[in-house]
Amino acid sequence: MSLNDTQQALCDDSDTDFSALSALFINCTLKPSPQSSHTRTLMDTSAAIMRENDVDVDIVRPVDLDLAPGVYGDMTEHGADADDWPALYQKVLGANILVLGSPIWLGEKSSVCQRVIERLYGNSGDLNEDGQYAYYGRAAGCLITGNEDGIKQCAMGILYALQHLGYTIPPQADAGWIGPAGPGPSYGDKREDGSRVGVDNDFTQRNTTFMTWNLMHTALRLHEAGGVPAHGNQRSEWEAGCRFDHPNPEHR
Template identity: 70%
Template sequence: MTYDDLRALVINCTLKKSPELSHTQGLIDRSVHLMREQGVQVEELRAVDHDIATGVWPDMTEHGWATDEWPAIYERVLAADILVLAGPIWLGDNSSVTKRVIERLYACSSLLNDAGQYAYYGRVGGCLITGNEDGIKHCAMNVLYSLQHLGYTIPPQADAGWIGEAGPGPSYLDPGSGGPANDFTNRNTTFMTWNLMHLARLLKDAGGIPAHGNQRSLWDAGCRFDYPNPEHR
């Protein structure tokens, strides 16, 4: 099985602007290396480096904001077969940047593809979480639920993460943290990455999710996909 026609976008939702050290990036690098070794074209983006407006519309410049880089980022999202959201834990939850990215993904969730399905159909999603406090599973549940609700397909074991000891302590890339050598994290990151590639391959070969029973455009036109609807002509 080959993967060299697949494209992936990894969005780092660290709070730190480039070129400041991002511990999340250290974990991202593990997954990206595996994908690139298989020929996947991987694009990386640090969200905080971009002027992403707050809001629930595809282009917030149409709603009072002077600038909004999200429309251009959205085109990069649509170009990718695989989307990985990666970010840190703060107060046991996803970072504010992660939440803003998810909100803007949601802002575009009403847009449709050529088959009349929601635009994110036929793509796969996963997440990576880092921190030095508890919350990996909580953060992953929030990200993965959000992605599937928007139309992404989530493969088995589509999350991985690393945390140090509870409380102040070393982060993933700090000397002596044990993060890069942690077998549990490395195993889960590897499984996640391969499962993302496998499922993206299957979906691409199948032409995406079959377009029956899930087409918003036809539903709005009155079709009910084998559910009785005497009003439909």
């Protein structure tokens, strides 16, 4: 994906070293590979900015995988014949940045996106080496595409879920594109003159650019700090009876 002049200039002018970071983009399209995905086309812009800044980027399409429904870490232990989630979860844990991308259907995120969130939730009780929830110390955002209203509706649900699980959500952590209401061309479709729908939309390009840089800045700060400070948020300590400087109640 080629960047526009402004996006390229921002990359060229940056003197921040992001090479220690990795990002995982999960494209929750309903279309299996190798079908073209409009959501992937928008994700490619964000991924290109990251790659220009030496971030290690991986893009996964869950519809190509066998993700069993459920809220446990491995659903084969609960009756499923197969489950690719454990391997995808390791990629999630290996990434400083997580971006969920989803099309809009009936005003909501896709069923694939909801399943990914449910599977993320299935591991939400895992703890890191500091006794915090496992997703702490990582940044997350989302990208939305569609032909109907719903970018903010979808983003609200996705970003709420991710922060609830432990991700840090930076400013302007969402972006998207919607065309005219009803049937019509989608993001990245070719016009008769050879140009692509939405790619030249300044509002979408600006928000996607801001989201990407904010994710990189936030993830780098978290990486350099060793994650979120481990005081007042350690489940392991809470279950051991610690109350993090809160005075013990007086017994009468």
